Amino acid sequence: xxxxxxxxxxxxxxxxxxxxxxxxxxxxxxxxxxxxxxxxxxxxxxxxxxxxxxxxxxxxxxxxxxxxxxxxxxxxxxxxxxxxxxxxxxxxxxxxxxxxxxxxxxxxxxxxxxxxxxxxxxxxxxxxxxxxxxxxxxxxxxxxxxxxxxxxxxxxxxxxxxxxxxxxxxxxxxxxxxxxxxxxxxxxxxxxxxxxxxxxxxxxxxxxxxxxxxxxxxxxxxxxxxxxxxxxxxxxxxxxxxxxxxxxxxxxxxxxxxxxxxxxxxxxxxxxxxxxxxxxxxxxxxxxxxxxxxxxxxxxxxxxxxxxxxxxxxxxxxxxxxxxxxxxxxxxxxxxxxxxxxxxxxxxxxxxxxxxxxxxxxxxxxxxxxxxxxxxxxxxxxxxxxxxxxxxxxxxxxxxxxxxxxxxxxxxxxxxxxxxxxxxxxxxxxxxxxxxxxxxxxxxxxxxxxxxxxxxxxxxxxxxxxxxxxxxxxxxxxxxxxxxxxxxxxxxxxxxxxxxxxxxxxxxxxxxxxxxxxxxxxxxxxxxxxxxxxxxxxxxxxxxxxxxxxxxxxxxxxxxxxxxxxxxxxxxxxxxxxxxxxxxxxxxxxxxxxxxxxxxxxxxxxxxxxxxxxxxxxxxxxxxxxxxxxxxxxxxxxxxxxxxxxxxxxxxxxxxxxxxxxxxxxxxxxxxxxxxxxxxxxxxxxxxxxxxxxxxxxxxxxxxxxxxxxxxxxxxxxxxxxxxxxxxxxxxxxxxxxxxxxxxxxxxxxxxxxxxxxxxxxxxxxxxxxxxxxxxxxxxxxxxxxxxxxxxxxxxxxxxxxxxxxxxxxxxxxxxxxxxxxxxxxxxxxxxxxxxxxxxxxxxxxxxxxxxxxxxxxxxxxxxxxxxxxxx
Numbered sequence: 001x002x003x004x005x006x007x008x009x010x011x012x013x014x015x016x017x018x019x020x021x022x023x024x025x026x027x028x029x030x031x032x033x034x035x036x037x038x039x040x041x042x043x044x045x046x047x048x049x050x051x052x053x054x055x056x057x058x059x060x061x062x063x064x065x066x067x068x069x070x071x072x073x074x075x076x077x078x079x080x081x082x083x084x085x086x087x088x089x090x091x092x093x094x095x096x097x098x099x100x101x102x103x104x105x106x107x108x109x110x111x112x113x114x115x116x117x118x119x120x121x122x123x124x125x126x127x128x129x130x131x132x133x134x135x136x137x138x139x140x141x142x143x144x145x146x147x148x149x150x151x152x153x154x155x156x157x158x159x160x161x162x163x164x165x166x167x168x169x170x171x172x173x174x175x176x177x178x179x180x181x182x183x184x185x186x187x188x189x190x191x192x193x194x195x196x197x198x199x200x201x202x203x204x205x206x207x208x209x210x211x212x213x214x215x216x217x218x219x220x221x222x223x224x225x226x227x228x229x230x231x232x233x234x235x236x237x238x239x240x241x242x243x244x245x246x247x248x249x250x251x252x253x254x255x256x257x258x259x260x261x262x263x264x265x266x267x268x269x270x271x272x273x274x275x276x277x278x279x280x281x282x283x284x285x286x287x288x289x290x291x292x293x294x295x296x297x298x299x300x301x302x303x304x305x306x307x308x309x310x311x312x313x314x315x316x317x318x319x320x321x322x323x324x325x326x327x328x329x330x331x332x333x334x335x336x337x338x339x340x341x342x343x344x345x346x347x348x349x350x351x352x353x354x355x356x357x358x359x360x361x362x363x364x365x366x367x368x369x370x371x372x373x374x375x376x377x378x379x380x381x382x383x384x385x386x387x388x389x390x391x392x393x394x395x396x397x398x399x400x401x402x403x404x405x406x407x408x409x410x411x412x413x414x415x416x417x418x419x420x421x422x423x424x425x426x427x428x429x430x431x432x433x434x435x436x437x438x439x440x441x442x443x444x445x446x447x448x449x450x451x452x453x454x455x456x457x458x459x460x461x462x463x464x465x466x467x468x469x470x471x472x473x474x475x476x477x478x479x480x481x482x483x484x485x486x487x488x489x490x491x492x493x494x495x496x497x498x499x500x501x502x503x504x505x506x507x508x509x510x511x512x513x514x515x516x517x518x519x520x521x522x523x524x525x526x527x528x529x530x531x532x533x534x535x536x537x538x539x540x541x542x543x544x545x546x547x548x549x550x551x552x553x554x555x556x557x558x559x560x561x562x563x564x565x566x567x568x569x570x571x572x573x574x575x576x577x578x579x580x581x582x583x584x585x586x587x588x589x590x591x592x593x594x595x596x597x598x599x600x601x602x603x604x605x606x607x608x609x610x611x612x613x614x615x616x617x618x619x620x621x622x623x624x625x626x627x628x629x630x631x632x633x634x635x636x637x638x639x640x641x642x643x644x645x646x647x648x649x650x651x652x653x654x655x656x657x658x659x660x661x662x663x664x665x666x667x668x669x670x671x672x673x674x675x676x677x678x679x680x681x682x683x684x685x686x687x688x689x690x691x692x693x694x695x696x697x698x699x700x701x702x703x704x705x706x707x708x709x710x711x712x713x714x715x716x717x718x719x720x721x722x723x724x725x726x727x728x729x730x731x732x733x734x735x736x737x738x739x740x741x742x743x744x745x746x747x748x749x750x751x752x753x754x755x756x757x758x759x760x761x762x763x764x765x766x767x768x769x770x771x772x773x774x775x776x777x778x779x780x781x782x783x784x785x786x787x788x789x790x791x792x793x794x795x796x797x798x799x800x801x802x803x804x805x806x807x808x809x810x811x812x813x814x815x816x817x818x819x820x821x822x823x824x825x826x827x828x829x830x831x832x833x834x835x836x837x838x839x840x841x842x843x844x845x846x847x848x849x850x851x852x853x854x855x856x857x858x859x860x861x862x863x864x865x866x867x868x869x870x871x872x
Contacts, residue, residue, distance in 0.1 A: 016054055019229060023047050026236055039239065042595060045588055050228055052581065057221050063574070064214045070567070071207050077557070078200050084550065088190045091543065095183050098532065102176055105529055108522030109169050111515075116162050123158065126151065168526070175533045182540045189547045196557055203564050209840060210571060213833065220829060224822075231818075238811070245804075252797070259794065266787060267620070273780060274627060281634050287764060288641050294757055295648055301750055302655060308743075309662065312669075323683065326690060333697060340704075582830075589823065596816060603812070607805060614798055621791060628784065635777070645765070652758060659751060666744070677733060684729070 023043075030040040130151070 015229070019050075019232065020047075022232075022236065026239070030239070038595065038599070042592060043235075045592070046228070046232070049585060049588060050225065050232075053221055053225065056578065056581065057218060057225075059574075060214055060218055060221075063571070064211060064218070067207055067211050067214070067567075070564070071204060071211065074200065074204050074207070074560070074564075077560070078197065078204060082197060084193065084553075088186070088193065091539075092183070092186055092190055095179070095186065095536075098536065099176075099179060099183060101525060102172070102179065102529055104518070105522050105526045106169075106172060106176065108519055109165065109172065109526065111519065113162075113165060113169065116158070116165065120158065120162065123151070123154075172526070172529070179533075179536060179540075182536075182543065185547070186543055189550060192554065193550055196554055199561065200557065203561065206568070206840065207564075209836070213836070227822075252801075256794065256797070259790070263620075263787070263790065263794075266783075267624075270627070270780075270784070270787070274630070277634065277780075281637065284641065285637070288644070291648065291761065291764060292644070294761065295651065298655070298754060298757060301754065302658065305662070305747065305750065306658075308747075309665070319683075323686070326686060329690075333693065589819075593819070596819075600812070603809070607809075610802070610805065614802070617791075617795060617798060621795065624788065624791060628788070631781070631784065635781075638777075648761070649765075652761065655754070655758075659754070662747075662751075666747075670744075680729075680733060 026043065027040065030037075030043070
């Protein structure tokens with residue numbers, strides 16, 4: 001074990017040296033960096049605390065070894081003291097047994113003495129009587145003298161025996177007093193030895209407890225050292241990682257700041273360009289709105305003109321179609337007239353032939369009709385008769401069948417009714433018998449019921465009487481039961497008393513027999529005790545010598561106790577020092593906690609700044625997104641403007657073509673306006689001719705229907721319009737011409753306005769931006785895309801840094817939790833130690849209180865602390 005401990009100590013020293021080397025290396029690395037100055041100071045404090053704990057552990061180990069050695073020496077001494085106390089206890093037990101035997105002998109002697117006293121009293125009475133007789137004594141004989149002499153001799157012998165017994169009793173009492181004194185002295189010495197042994201045991205227990213505490217403290221300190229070492233290693237690795245990360249973050253921050261500056265400059269430029277674009281866009285929108293209004297006006301005017309032209313074209317087309325139709329109708333009428341004349345001649349010839357044929361056929365038809373009517377009448381009559389006969393026959397068959405069925409049904413019903421009547425008769429007979437029987441039963445049951453009611457009433461009265469009797473009997477039973485219980489209780493009490501008295505009697509008889517036996521034994525034992533008292537005196541001398549030796553050992557033990565007390569005081573001082581060191585450590589931990597909180601606050605500030613930067617970046621992203629959306633909207637507006645511009649150009653081209661077409665049509669119409677009068681005159685003539693032809697057709701039709709002229713000669717006449725009619729027509733045509741010329745003038749004015757608007761639009765379009773503006777827009781779009789990409793990269797880097805900062809937060813939280821756990825463990829350990837101390841103190845108090853102070857009783861219940869009082 002010692003070798004193992006020495007190996008462990010060597011290993012711990014080497015490990016501590018390695019830790020110190022690592023510490024100096026880390027300090028050398030941290031000295032240059034100002035940002036990690038606070039961390040270096042804390043690291044130095046932790047190292048100092050660890051060094052102190054290591055030195056304390058060394059001291060504690062040395063003290064533990066010394067205490068272990070002292071415990072071994074004390075345990076050997078305690079073992080010897082325990083052996084001596086065991087020997088003392090055996091001797092005390094043997095002495096107790098002897099004392100008990102002596103007490104028993106004393107009791108027997110006391111009983112004998114009492115009996116002897118009683119006999120002596122009786123003899124004295126006899127002697128008094130005898131003396132009285134002697135004094136009277138003239139009438140004494142020789143026998144009486146001899147009896148008196150014998151009695152006197154017996155009296156002398158008895159007195160001698162009594163004196164001997166009294167002397168023996170005195171000697172026994174003296175010996176008992178001596179033995180009890182020796183026993184008391186032995187018990188005192190034994191109690192003192194036990195007290196010293198208990199003290200030694202308590203001190204040994206305290207030392208063992210202290211040693212255990214020290215070992216536990218050592219184990220805990222070793223564990224804490226290991227934990228601190230592992231924490232130091234992890235912290236060193238974390239410090240290195242943090243240093244690297246801090247350097248990287250600084251570089252990245254510088255790079256990000258530069259990028260942010262560039263981004264700000266680019267954003268400002270983009271904002272300026274956007275403002276310019278917005279101004280241009282607003283101007284373009286205004287111009288576009290003006291163009292749209294102009295185009296709408298033009299399109300409305302064009303639509304109106306197109307509608308008017310369509311109306312005129314439709315009128316002309318209708319006039320042309322009407323003229324064509326009239327020409328066709330006229331030609332058809334001429335053709336029909338020729339055909340009708342040819343057909344009329346043929347129809348008249350065919351008409352004559354048909355008239356002759358119709359007359360012959362009419363006659364034949366009349367004859368055939370008459371014959372057919374006659375035949376029809378005969379056939380109808382025959383058919384009626386046949387139908388009537390068939391109907392009658394069918395009715396007769398149905399009637400006969402019905403009659404047969406009815407007869408069968410009636411017969412069947414008759415049979416059923418006869419059977420039912422017979423059954424009803426049988427049942428009526430049975431019912432009569434049953435009714436008769438039931439009436440008999442009813443009468444019998446009525447009689448029985450009346451008898452039973454009378455019996456029930458009688459029984460009810462009997463029951464009431466019986467219930468009253470039962471109630472009285474129950475009362476009597478309850479009273480008798482109470483009396484019986486009382487008698488039983490008395491009987492049990494008497495029986496228990498009898499048993500007790502019988503037991504007492506038996507015990508008394510047994511005790512009497514035992515006492516008789518004991519008397520005999522005690523007589524023998526008194527002799528033995530005399531012999532044993534001499535041996536006990538020699539044993540008491542030996543015990544006295546042993547007591548002196550024990551007192552010397554007790555003094556040595558007292559000296560050792562004083563030494564142990566001094567050592568306990570030293571350990572107390574050491575514990576106080578340890579507690580002071582503990583307080584210092586707690587103060588250091590509190591300072592470390594304050595530093596940790598301050599660092600946490602700084603970290604929160606950094607996180608707040610980071611959050612602000614993040615929110616600013618988010619705002620910038622949102623603004624950029626809004627700008628992108630505005631640019632998209634402007635782009636879409638521009639694209640729509642381009643498409644509308646192209647549409648307007650196309651519309652203008654179409655309008656130009658339509659204007660050319662209208663001009664062409666206008667020229668044609670202007671040319672055709674000159675021929676309108678001629679055409680109207682022709683139309684008028686045609687209408688007039690058409691009316692004439694119609695009248696002629698009607699006249700011809702009338703002549704055909706009832707011809708007046710045999711040879712069909714007719715005069716062809718014509719009538720010209722009157723001058724008044726012609727003048728009216730000229731006036732209407734002049735009015736129409738004037739209106740048409742006014743319309744043409746208005747249309748020419750509209751065309752001039754359209755041409756003027758067209759020229760203005762051309763000028764406006766010439767002013768608008770060309771392909772250069774589109775190229776600039778493309779460039780701006782590309783730059784915006786690049787900026788968005790850069791912003792996305794920055795936001796991703798920001799997210800990465802946020803995740804890293806969250807990880808560091810989590811690690812800091814973990815470290816703080818570990819620190820809190822260490823504090824809790826340390827405080828729990830302190831509490832346990834304090835509770836253990838309190839328990840040890842309470843144990844000491846209970847041991848001190850558990851010592852006997854009053855009189856002690858052994859054996860037959862005689863107090864050993866008092867000397868026995870013997871009746872004289």
